Amino acid sequence: MAFPSDIEIAQINEHDKMKNISEIANKVGLDDADIEPYGHYKAKISGSGINKAMKNDDGKLILVTSINPTPAGEGKSTVAIGLADALQALGKKTVLALREPSLGPVMGMKGGATGGGYAQVVPMEDINLHFTGDMHALTSAVNTLAALIDNHLHQGNELNIDPRRIIWKRALDINDRSLRNAVIGLGGPINSIPREEHFEITVASELMAILCLAQDIDDLKERIASILIAYTYDRKPVFVRDLKVQGAITMLLKDALKPNLVQTLENTPAIIHGGPFANIAHGCNSILATELAMKLGDYTVTEGGFGADLGGEKFMDIVTPKLNHAPNAVVIVATIRALKYNGGQKLADLQNEDLNALTLGFKNLKRHIHNMRYYNVPVVVSINEFATDTDNEIKLLTSLCDEVGVDVQLTEIHHKGSKGGLNLAKAVIKATEKEANYTRLYEDEQTTEEKIATIASEIYGANNVEYSAQALKQLQTLKDNVWDDLPVCIAKTQYSLSDDPKKLGSPKDFTLHVQSLIPKLGAGFIVVLTGSVLTMPGLPSKPAALNMDVDNTGKISGLF
Structure with missing residues:
Protein backbone atom coordinates (compact mmCIF):
# COMPACT_ATOMS: atom_id res chain seq x y z
CA MET A 1 0.00 0.00 0.00
CA ALA A 2 1.39 3.38 -1.05
CA PHE A 3 2.25 5.91 1.64
CA PRO A 4 -0.49 8.59 1.67
CA SER A 5 0.22 12.06 0.30
CA ASP A 6 0.77 15.02 2.60
CA ILE A 7 -2.66 16.47 1.92
CA GLU A 8 -4.33 13.09 2.49
CA ILE A 9 -2.61 12.75 5.88
CA ALA A 10 -3.50 16.32 6.79
CA GLN A 11 -7.14 15.96 5.80
CA ILE A 12 -7.60 12.68 7.70
CA ASN A 13 -5.92 14.02 10.83
CA GLU A 14 -7.62 17.42 10.62
CA HIS A 15 -11.00 15.73 10.99
CA ASP A 16 -9.89 13.31 13.72
CA LYS A 17 -7.44 15.22 15.90
CA MET A 18 -7.43 18.96 15.25
CA LYS A 19 -8.44 20.97 18.33
CA ASN A 20 -10.31 24.24 18.47
CA ILE A 21 -7.81 27.10 18.36
CA SER A 22 -8.94 28.31 21.80
CA GLU A 23 -7.68 25.00 23.28
CA ILE A 24 -4.29 25.52 21.63
CA ALA A 25 -4.15 29.06 23.00
CA ASN A 26 -5.02 27.81 26.48
CA LYS A 27 -2.07 25.34 26.33
CA VAL A 28 0.33 28.29 26.29
CA GLY A 29 -1.53 30.44 28.79
CA LEU A 30 -3.61 32.58 26.45
CA ASP A 31 -7.31 33.18 27.08
CA ASP A 32 -10.06 33.62 24.50
CA ALA A 33 -9.69 37.39 24.89
CA ASP A 34 -6.03 37.10 23.84
CA ILE A 35 -6.79 35.73 20.37
CA GLU A 36 -8.81 36.80 17.33
CA PRO A 37 -10.15 33.60 15.71
CA TYR A 38 -10.30 33.14 11.95
CA GLY A 39 -12.76 30.26 12.01
CA HIS A 40 -12.25 27.28 14.34
CA TYR A 41 -8.56 26.45 13.76
CA LYS A 42 -6.71 29.70 13.07
CA ALA A 43 -6.30 32.88 15.06
CA LYS A 44 -4.36 36.10 15.32
CA ILE A 45 -2.74 36.79 18.68
CA SER A 46 -4.19 40.10 19.79
CA GLY A 47 -2.34 43.09 21.16
CA SER A 48 -3.44 42.21 24.69
CA GLY A 49 -2.23 38.64 24.18
CA ILE A 50 1.15 39.89 22.99
CA ASN A 51 1.50 42.26 25.96
CA LYS A 52 0.49 39.49 28.36
CA ALA A 53 3.02 37.02 26.93
CA MET A 54 5.88 39.52 26.92
CA LYS A 55 5.86 39.60 30.72
CA ASN A 56 7.13 35.99 30.81
CA ASP A 57 10.77 34.90 30.82
CA ASP A 58 12.38 33.53 27.66
CA GLY A 59 12.50 29.81 27.04
CA LYS A 60 15.27 28.11 25.08
CA LEU A 61 15.61 28.72 21.35
CA ILE A 62 16.48 26.05 18.76
CA LEU A 63 17.31 27.03 15.18
CA VAL A 64 16.78 24.41 12.47
CA THR A 65 18.77 24.86 9.27
CA SER A 66 20.22 22.52 6.63
CA ILE A 67 22.77 21.75 3.97
CA ASN A 68 22.28 23.33 0.54
CA PRO A 69 18.96 22.07 -0.87
CA THR A 70 18.99 19.50 -3.66
CA PRO A 71 16.37 17.86 -5.90
CA ALA A 72 16.71 14.82 -3.60
CA GLY A 73 15.07 16.76 -0.75
CA GLU A 74 16.19 17.35 2.83
CA GLY A 75 12.96 17.84 4.82
CA LYS A 76 14.04 20.80 6.95
CA SER A 77 10.53 22.05 7.77
CA THR A 78 9.41 18.48 8.45
CA VAL A 79 12.24 18.06 10.95
CA ALA A 80 11.48 21.40 12.62
CA ILE A 81 7.82 20.42 13.08
CA GLY A 82 8.63 16.85 14.12
CA LEU A 83 11.26 18.07 16.58
CA ALA A 84 8.71 20.38 18.22
CA ASP A 85 6.24 17.47 18.42
CA ALA A 86 8.93 15.20 19.89
CA LEU A 87 9.89 17.77 22.52
CA GLN A 88 6.22 18.03 23.46
CA ALA A 89 5.99 14.22 23.59
CA LEU A 90 8.86 14.27 26.09
CA GLY A 91 6.81 16.54 28.32
CA LYS A 92 8.42 19.83 27.32
CA LYS A 93 6.24 22.91 26.86
CA THR A 94 7.10 23.65 23.23
CA VAL A 95 6.04 26.27 20.70
CA LEU A 96 6.91 26.20 17.00
CA ALA A 97 7.69 29.42 15.07
CA LEU A 98 7.73 29.20 11.27
CA ARG A 99 7.37 31.34 8.15
CA GLU A 100 4.18 31.65 6.13
CA PRO A 101 4.17 29.96 2.69
CA SER A 102 4.19 32.00 -0.51
CA LEU A 103 1.85 31.15 -3.41
CA GLY A 104 4.83 31.28 -5.76
CA PRO A 105 6.43 28.00 -4.61
CA VAL A 106 3.02 26.48 -3.79
CA MET A 107 1.88 26.87 -7.41
CA GLY A 108 5.36 26.33 -8.83
CA MET A 109 7.87 23.58 -8.09
CA LYS A 110 8.83 23.58 -4.40
CA GLY A 111 5.31 23.19 -3.02
CA GLY A 112 4.03 24.45 0.31
CA ALA A 113 5.81 25.08 3.57
CA THR A 114 3.79 23.19 6.15
CA GLY A 115 6.03 20.14 6.57
CA GLY A 116 5.30 16.65 5.29
CA GLY A 117 4.07 13.19 6.19
CA TYR A 118 3.10 12.96 9.85
CA ALA A 119 4.90 16.19 10.76
CA GLN A 120 2.72 19.01 9.46
CA VAL A 121 1.11 22.23 10.62
CA VAL A 122 -2.63 22.39 10.03
CA PRO A 123 -5.02 23.38 8.56
CA MET A 124 -2.54 22.67 5.79
CA GLU A 125 -4.70 23.88 2.89
CA ASP A 126 -5.53 27.21 4.53
CA ILE A 127 -1.95 27.92 5.58
CA ASN A 128 -0.60 27.19 2.09
CA LEU A 129 -3.25 29.30 0.35
CA HIS A 130 -4.82 32.51 1.72
CA PHE A 131 -4.33 31.78 5.46
CA THR A 132 -5.31 34.95 7.37
CA GLY A 133 -4.64 37.31 4.47
CA THR A 250 0.93 51.10 8.13
CA MET A 251 -2.86 51.07 8.32
CA LEU A 252 -2.98 48.41 5.58
CA LEU A 253 -0.66 46.20 7.67
CA LYS A 254 -2.17 46.66 11.13
CA ASP A 255 -3.69 43.17 11.20
CA ALA A 256 -0.86 41.52 9.27
CA LEU A 257 1.50 42.57 12.08
CA LYS A 258 -0.30 40.26 14.52
CA PRO A 259 1.24 36.74 14.57
CA ASN A 260 -0.91 33.76 13.55
CA LEU A 261 -1.57 30.80 15.88
CA VAL A 262 -2.24 27.29 14.53
CA GLN A 263 -1.20 23.76 15.53
CA THR A 264 0.66 20.68 14.32
CA LEU A 265 -0.93 17.30 13.62
CA GLU A 266 0.03 16.44 17.22
CA ASN A 267 -1.51 19.67 18.57
CA THR A 268 1.77 21.44 19.32
CA PRO A 269 1.12 25.22 19.26
CA ALA A 270 2.60 26.85 16.17
CA ILE A 271 3.04 30.56 15.49
CA ILE A 272 3.34 31.13 11.75
CA HIS A 273 4.09 34.69 10.71
CA GLY A 274 6.01 36.39 7.91
CA GLY A 275 7.65 34.69 4.97
CA PRO A 276 10.73 36.31 3.40
CA PHE A 277 12.67 34.05 1.03
CA ALA A 278 16.19 33.30 2.24
CA ASN A 279 17.84 33.38 -1.20
CA ILE A 280 16.63 36.94 -1.91
CA ALA A 281 15.69 38.24 1.57
CA HIS A 282 16.58 37.35 5.17
CA GLY A 283 14.55 34.13 5.28
CA CYS A 284 13.19 34.00 8.85
CA ASN A 285 9.75 34.32 10.42
CA SER A 286 8.96 37.52 12.29
CA ILE A 287 10.90 38.55 15.36
CA LEU A 288 7.55 39.08 17.08
CA ALA A 289 6.59 35.43 16.41
CA THR A 290 9.90 34.12 17.76
CA GLU A 291 9.73 36.36 20.83
CA LEU A 292 6.17 35.24 21.53
CA ALA A 293 7.09 31.59 21.12
CA MET A 294 9.97 31.95 23.58
CA LYS A 295 7.71 33.71 26.08
CA LEU A 296 4.91 31.13 25.75
CA GLY A 297 7.01 27.96 25.79
CA ASP A 298 10.04 26.48 27.54
CA TYR A 299 11.42 25.42 24.14
CA THR A 300 10.98 27.26 20.84
CA VAL A 301 11.80 25.61 17.53
CA THR A 302 12.29 27.98 14.59
CA GLU A 303 13.78 27.66 11.12
CA GLY A 304 16.01 29.57 8.73
CA GLY A 305 15.19 29.32 5.04
CA PHE A 306 17.27 27.16 2.68
CA GLY A 307 20.79 26.20 3.83
CA ALA A 308 22.89 27.45 6.72
CA ASP A 309 24.78 29.69 4.27
CA LEU A 310 21.56 31.68 3.72
CA GLY A 311 18.81 31.52 6.35
CA GLY A 312 21.20 30.25 9.03
CA GLU A 313 23.75 33.01 8.54
CA LYS A 314 21.07 35.69 8.27
CA PHE A 315 19.36 34.50 11.45
CA MET A 316 22.67 34.77 13.28
CA ASP A 317 23.89 38.07 11.83
CA ILE A 318 20.67 40.01 11.13
CA VAL A 319 17.93 38.57 13.36
CA THR A 320 19.77 37.54 16.54
CA PRO A 321 21.14 41.04 17.35
CA LYS A 322 17.57 42.40 17.13
CA LEU A 323 16.09 39.43 18.99
CA ASN A 324 18.60 39.78 21.85
CA HIS A 325 18.52 36.02 22.31
CA ALA A 326 20.87 33.75 20.41
CA PRO A 327 19.91 30.14 19.64
CA ASN A 328 20.74 27.74 22.46
CA ALA A 329 21.33 25.04 19.85
CA VAL A 330 21.38 24.66 16.06
CA VAL A 331 20.11 21.60 14.18
CA ILE A 332 21.50 21.01 10.69
CA VAL A 333 19.30 18.77 8.54
CA ALA A 334 20.66 16.50 5.80
CA THR A 335 19.91 13.23 4.04
CA ILE A 336 22.27 10.60 2.75
CA ARG A 337 20.63 10.99 -0.67
CA ALA A 338 21.29 14.73 -0.74
CA LEU A 339 24.89 14.28 0.40
CA LYS A 340 25.52 11.73 -2.35
CA TYR A 341 24.04 14.18 -4.87
CA ASN A 342 26.45 16.84 -3.58
CA GLY A 343 29.20 14.28 -4.07
CA GLY A 344 28.43 13.79 -7.75
CA GLN A 345 25.98 10.87 -7.87
CA LYS A 346 23.24 11.36 -10.45
CA LEU A 347 19.71 11.97 -9.23
CA ALA A 348 18.42 8.82 -10.92
CA ASP A 349 21.04 6.67 -9.15
CA LEU A 350 20.61 7.90 -5.58
CA GLN A 351 18.89 4.70 -4.50
CA ASN A 352 22.16 2.86 -5.16
CA GLU A 353 24.91 2.67 -2.56
CA ASP A 354 27.84 4.99 -3.31
CA LEU A 355 30.27 5.46 -0.44
CA ASN A 356 32.65 7.59 -2.50
CA ALA A 357 29.92 10.07 -3.43
CA LEU A 358 28.80 10.18 0.21
CA THR A 359 32.36 10.94 1.37
CA LEU A 360 32.71 13.74 -1.20
CA GLY A 361 29.23 15.13 -0.46
CA PHE A 362 29.89 15.17 3.27
CA LYS A 363 32.13 18.17 2.61
CA ASN A 364 28.98 20.27 2.16
CA LEU A 365 27.62 19.21 5.55
CA LYS A 366 31.05 19.66 7.13
CA ARG A 367 31.18 23.25 5.84
CA HIS A 368 27.79 24.05 7.32
CA ILE A 369 28.81 22.52 10.65
CA HIS A 370 31.92 24.72 10.58
CA ASN A 371 29.77 27.77 9.72
CA MET A 372 27.30 27.34 12.56
CA ARG A 373 30.05 26.54 15.05
CA TYR A 374 31.64 29.87 14.17
CA TYR A 375 28.86 31.53 16.19
CA ASN A 376 29.80 29.49 19.30
CA VAL A 377 26.52 27.62 19.68
CA PRO A 378 26.10 23.83 20.08
CA VAL A 379 25.33 21.96 16.83
CA VAL A 380 23.38 18.73 16.30
CA VAL A 381 23.05 16.99 12.91
CA SER A 382 19.71 15.42 11.95
CA ILE A 383 19.74 12.82 9.17
CA ASN A 384 16.38 12.04 7.60
CA GLU A 385 16.36 8.31 6.91
CA PHE A 386 15.20 6.86 3.59
CA ALA A 387 14.44 3.21 2.87
CA THR A 388 17.26 3.22 0.29
CA ASP A 389 19.92 4.22 2.85
CA THR A 390 22.23 1.24 3.34
CA ASP A 391 23.86 0.11 6.58
CA ASN A 392 27.27 0.87 5.07
CA GLU A 393 26.21 4.42 4.20
CA ILE A 394 24.76 5.05 7.67
CA LYS A 395 27.90 3.67 9.30
CA LEU A 396 30.14 5.82 7.08
CA LEU A 397 28.16 9.02 7.71
CA THR A 398 28.15 8.39 11.46
CA SER A 399 31.91 7.90 11.35
CA LEU A 400 32.42 11.12 9.35
CA CYS A 401 30.33 13.07 11.86
CA ASP A 402 32.29 11.52 14.74
CA GLU A 403 35.53 12.73 13.12
CA VAL A 404 34.36 16.35 13.33
CA GLY A 405 32.96 15.80 16.83
CA VAL A 406 29.31 16.53 16.10
CA ASP A 407 26.32 14.67 17.55
CA VAL A 408 24.36 13.01 14.72
CA GLN A 409 20.87 11.54 15.06
CA LEU A 410 18.88 9.52 12.54
CA THR A 411 15.21 10.45 12.29
CA GLU A 412 12.07 8.95 10.75
CA ILE A 413 9.87 11.95 11.41
CA HIS A 414 8.15 11.98 7.99
CA HIS A 415 6.73 8.46 8.44
CA LYS A 416 6.41 8.33 12.23
CA GLY A 417 5.88 11.90 13.45
CA SER A 418 7.18 12.62 16.95
CA LYS A 419 8.03 8.94 17.55
CA GLY A 420 10.61 9.18 14.77
CA GLY A 421 12.30 12.19 16.36
CA LEU A 422 12.57 11.33 20.05
CA ASN A 423 16.31 10.63 19.93
CA LEU A 424 16.86 13.92 18.12
CA ALA A 425 14.78 15.75 20.72
CA LYS A 426 16.82 14.22 23.56
CA ALA A 427 20.06 15.22 21.83
CA VAL A 428 18.77 18.76 21.32
CA ILE A 429 17.72 19.09 24.98
CA LYS A 430 21.23 17.99 25.96
CA ALA A 431 22.77 20.48 23.53
CA THR A 432 20.74 23.38 24.93
CA GLU A 433 22.15 22.64 28.36
CA LYS A 434 25.69 23.28 27.12
CA GLU A 435 27.27 26.68 27.44
CA ALA A 436 26.75 28.88 24.39
CA ASN A 437 28.68 32.09 23.85
CA TYR A 438 27.17 33.68 20.75
CA THR A 439 29.66 35.54 18.59
CA ARG A 440 28.54 37.55 15.58
CA LEU A 441 30.37 37.15 12.28
CA TYR A 442 30.94 40.89 11.77
CA GLU A 443 30.26 44.21 13.45
CA ASP A 444 28.09 47.04 12.11
CA GLU A 445 31.06 49.42 12.25
CA GLN A 446 32.85 47.48 9.51
CA THR A 447 32.48 48.71 5.94
CA THR A 448 30.03 47.05 3.56
CA GLU A 449 32.93 45.58 1.60
CA GLU A 450 34.43 44.11 4.77
CA LYS A 451 31.12 42.53 5.75
CA ILE A 452 30.60 41.01 2.31
CA ALA A 453 34.20 39.75 2.22
CA THR A 454 33.82 38.18 5.67
CA ILE A 455 30.65 36.28 4.73
CA ALA A 456 32.13 35.27 1.38
CA SER A 457 35.27 33.81 2.93
CA GLU A 458 34.09 32.53 6.32
CA ILE A 459 30.68 31.14 5.29
CA TYR A 460 30.90 30.40 1.56
CA GLY A 461 34.61 29.61 1.25
CA ALA A 462 35.29 32.17 -1.49
CA ASN A 463 38.75 33.63 -1.91
CA ASN A 464 37.71 36.76 -3.79
CA VAL A 465 34.80 39.19 -4.25
CA GLU A 466 34.31 40.90 -7.59
CA TYR A 467 32.04 43.95 -8.00
CA SER A 468 30.27 45.03 -11.17
CA ALA A 469 30.62 48.64 -12.31
CA GLN A 470 27.08 49.29 -11.06
CA ALA A 471 27.86 47.77 -7.66
CA LEU A 472 30.97 49.93 -7.27
CA LYS A 473 28.89 53.07 -7.89
CA GLN A 474 26.33 51.87 -5.37
CA LEU A 475 29.05 51.24 -2.80
CA GLN A 476 30.06 54.85 -3.13
CA THR A 477 26.43 55.95 -2.74
CA LEU A 478 26.25 53.98 0.52
CA LYS A 479 29.34 55.77 1.80
CA ASP A 480 28.19 59.21 0.64
CA ASN A 481 24.87 58.84 2.46
CA VAL A 482 26.40 57.20 5.58
CA TRP A 483 24.45 53.97 5.06
CA ASP A 484 27.59 51.91 5.47
CA ASP A 485 26.92 50.76 9.04
CA LEU A 486 24.08 48.34 8.26
CA PRO A 487 24.13 44.51 8.16
CA VAL A 488 24.26 42.91 4.73
CA CYS A 489 21.68 40.49 3.39
CA ILE A 490 23.25 38.55 0.53
CA ALA A 491 20.93 37.33 -2.22
CA LYS A 492 22.44 34.19 -3.69
CA THR A 493 21.50 30.86 -5.22
CA GLN A 494 20.39 28.37 -2.58
CA TYR A 495 21.84 25.38 -4.40
CA SER A 496 25.52 26.12 -3.83
CA LEU A 497 27.81 27.72 -1.30
CA SER A 498 29.03 29.80 -4.24
CA ASP A 499 26.93 32.03 -6.53
CA ASP A 500 27.00 29.31 -9.22
CA PRO A 501 24.22 26.72 -8.66
CA LYS A 502 26.26 24.07 -10.48
CA LYS A 503 29.13 24.15 -7.99
CA LEU A 504 28.02 21.51 -5.50
CA GLY A 505 29.74 20.14 -2.41
CA SER A 506 32.14 22.60 -0.82
CA PRO A 507 33.79 24.58 -3.64
CA LYS A 508 37.14 26.25 -3.06
CA ASP A 509 39.05 29.16 -4.58
CA PHE A 510 36.06 30.77 -6.27
CA THR A 511 34.99 34.38 -6.73
CA LEU A 512 31.70 35.81 -5.42
CA HIS A 513 30.25 38.14 -8.06
CA VAL A 514 28.35 41.13 -6.67
CA GLN A 515 25.99 42.62 -9.25
CA SER A 516 24.25 45.34 -7.25
CA LEU A 517 23.55 46.67 -3.74
CA ILE A 518 20.13 47.92 -2.66
CA PRO A 519 19.72 49.90 0.58
CA LYS A 520 16.67 48.66 2.49
CA LEU A 521 16.70 51.37 5.13
CA GLY A 522 13.33 50.53 6.63
CA ALA A 523 14.38 46.93 7.14
CA GLY A 524 17.78 48.11 8.30
CA PHE A 525 20.08 46.16 5.98
CA ILE A 526 21.74 46.28 2.57
CA VAL A 527 20.62 43.65 0.05
CA VAL A 528 23.58 42.38 -1.98
CA LEU A 529 22.56 40.72 -5.26
CA THR A 530 25.10 38.15 -6.46
CA GLY A 531 25.41 35.90 -9.48
CA SER A 532 22.18 35.63 -11.49
CA VAL A 533 19.71 35.54 -8.59
CA LEU A 534 16.28 37.02 -9.41
CA THR A 535 13.80 38.75 -7.10
CA MET A 536 10.90 37.54 -9.27
CA PRO A 537 11.18 33.77 -9.91
CA GLY A 538 9.51 32.00 -12.82
CA LEU A 539 7.25 28.95 -12.96
CA PRO A 540 8.63 25.59 -14.17
CA SER A 541 7.52 23.88 -17.41
CA LYS A 542 5.06 21.77 -15.43
CA PRO A 543 3.99 23.80 -12.39
CA ALA A 544 2.43 22.09 -9.39
CA ALA A 545 -0.78 23.98 -10.20
CA LEU A 546 -1.43 21.45 -12.99
CA ASN A 547 -2.21 18.78 -10.39
CA MET A 548 -4.42 20.87 -8.10
CA ASP A 549 -8.19 20.74 -7.96
CA VAL A 550 -11.19 21.27 -5.69
CA ASP A 551 -14.48 19.34 -5.74
CA ASN A 552 -18.05 20.42 -5.12
CA THR A 553 -17.69 19.87 -1.36
CA GLY A 554 -14.66 22.16 -1.20
CA LYS A 555 -12.18 19.30 -0.73
CA ILE A 556 -8.79 20.19 -2.21
CA SER A 557 -6.47 17.72 -3.92
CA GLY A 558 -2.96 17.93 -5.36
CA LEU A 559 -1.60 20.41 -2.81
CA PHE A 560 1.72 19.42 -1.22
Missing part, protein backbone atom coordinates in the same frame (compact mmCIF):
# COMPACT_ATOMS: atom_id res chain seq x y z
CA ASP A 134 -1.17 38.54 5.47
CA MET A 135 0.34 38.04 2.00
CA HIS A 136 -2.55 39.86 0.37
CA ALA A 137 -2.24 42.76 2.81
CA LEU A 138 1.47 43.02 2.07
CA THR A 139 0.92 42.89 -1.69
CA SER A 140 -1.73 45.61 -1.43
CA ALA A 141 0.54 47.78 0.71
CA VAL A 142 3.48 47.41 -1.71
CA ASN A 143 1.36 48.34 -4.71
CA THR A 144 -0.45 51.16 -2.90
CA LEU A 145 2.92 52.77 -2.22
CA ALA A 146 3.88 52.31 -5.87
CA ALA A 147 0.61 53.91 -6.99
CA LEU A 148 1.18 56.87 -4.67
CA ILE A 149 4.68 57.36 -6.10
CA ASP A 150 3.39 57.39 -9.68
CA ASN A 151 0.50 59.68 -8.71
CA HIS A 152 3.04 62.08 -7.21
CA LEU A 153 4.85 62.17 -10.56
CA HIS A 154 1.56 62.72 -12.43
CA GLN A 155 0.40 65.51 -10.11
CA GLY A 156 3.45 67.74 -10.64
CA ASN A 157 6.34 65.92 -8.94
CA GLU A 158 6.85 68.37 -6.08
CA LEU A 159 9.70 66.22 -4.71
CA ASN A 160 11.61 66.38 -8.02
CA ILE A 161 11.79 62.55 -8.27
CA ASP A 162 13.74 61.25 -11.24
CA PRO A 163 11.47 58.58 -12.84
CA ARG A 164 14.60 56.77 -14.01
CA ARG A 165 15.79 56.39 -10.42
CA ILE A 166 12.71 55.02 -8.67
CA ILE A 167 13.86 51.93 -6.79
CA TRP A 168 10.55 50.91 -5.22
CA LYS A 169 9.07 47.95 -7.12
CA ARG A 170 5.56 46.62 -7.42
CA ALA A 171 4.90 43.09 -6.16
CA LEU A 172 2.86 39.95 -6.72
CA ASP A 173 2.78 36.79 -4.58
CA ILE A 174 3.17 34.43 -7.52
CA ASN A 175 6.06 33.57 -9.81
CA ASP A 176 5.50 35.70 -12.93
CA ARG A 177 8.62 36.17 -15.04
CA SER A 178 6.74 38.33 -17.58
CA LEU A 179 6.56 41.12 -15.00
CA ARG A 180 10.27 41.27 -14.17
CA ASN A 181 10.69 44.15 -16.62
CA ALA A 182 7.75 46.20 -17.84
CA VAL A 183 6.79 49.68 -19.08
CA ILE A 184 3.94 51.53 -17.40
CA GLY A 185 2.16 54.83 -17.99
CA LEU A 186 1.58 54.34 -21.73
CA GLY A 187 -1.41 55.88 -23.49
CA GLY A 188 -0.79 59.60 -23.22
CA PRO A 189 -0.65 62.26 -20.48
CA ILE A 190 -3.85 61.12 -18.78
CA ASN A 191 -2.17 57.82 -17.88
CA SER A 192 0.77 59.38 -16.03
CA ILE A 193 4.49 59.39 -16.79
CA PRO A 194 5.76 56.48 -18.91
CA ARG A 195 8.62 54.70 -17.20
CA GLU A 196 10.31 51.35 -16.77
CA GLU A 197 8.87 49.25 -13.91
CA HIS A 198 9.90 45.99 -12.25
CA PHE A 199 7.87 43.54 -10.19
CA GLU A 200 9.28 41.32 -7.48
CA ILE A 201 7.62 38.52 -5.57
CA THR A 202 5.91 39.80 -2.41
CA VAL A 203 8.20 37.82 -0.12
CA ALA A 204 11.21 39.67 -1.57
CA SER A 205 9.73 43.09 -0.90
CA GLU A 206 11.19 45.33 1.78
CA LEU A 207 7.75 45.55 3.38
CA MET A 208 7.91 41.81 4.09
CA ALA A 209 11.27 42.25 5.79
CA ILE A 210 9.94 45.23 7.75
CA LEU A 211 6.89 43.28 8.92
CA CYS A 212 9.22 40.54 10.17
CA LEU A 213 11.49 42.96 12.04
CA ALA A 214 8.96 45.40 13.50
CA GLN A 215 8.12 45.19 17.22
CA ASP A 216 4.85 47.13 17.23
CA ILE A 217 2.75 49.59 15.20
CA ASP A 218 4.96 52.57 16.06
CA ASP A 219 8.10 50.69 15.04
CA LEU A 220 6.38 49.48 11.86
CA LYS A 221 5.36 53.03 10.96
CA GLU A 222 8.85 54.43 11.57
CA ARG A 223 10.43 51.68 9.48
CA ILE A 224 7.98 52.32 6.64
CA ALA A 225 8.71 56.05 6.83
CA SER A 226 12.43 55.24 6.42
CA ILE A 227 12.01 53.26 3.18
CA LEU A 228 14.16 54.68 0.38
CA ILE A 229 11.89 54.88 -2.67
CA ALA A 230 13.83 56.95 -5.21
CA TYR A 231 16.42 59.61 -5.95
CA THR A 232 15.83 63.14 -7.22
CA TYR A 233 17.25 64.56 -10.44
CA ASP A 234 20.17 65.86 -8.40
CA ARG A 235 20.71 62.41 -6.79
CA LYS A 236 19.21 63.20 -3.37
CA PRO A 237 17.42 60.29 -1.63
CA VAL A 238 13.63 60.34 -1.32
CA PHE A 239 11.90 58.44 1.50
CA VAL A 240 8.33 57.41 2.23
CA ARG A 241 8.21 60.11 4.93
CA ASP A 242 8.73 62.69 2.16
CA LEU A 243 5.51 61.48 0.54
CA LYS A 244 3.80 61.58 3.97
CA VAL A 245 2.03 58.26 3.40
CA GLN A 246 3.61 56.09 6.12
CA GLY A 247 0.37 56.22 8.11
CA ALA A 248 -1.71 54.91 5.23
CA ILE A 249 0.70 52.06 4.45
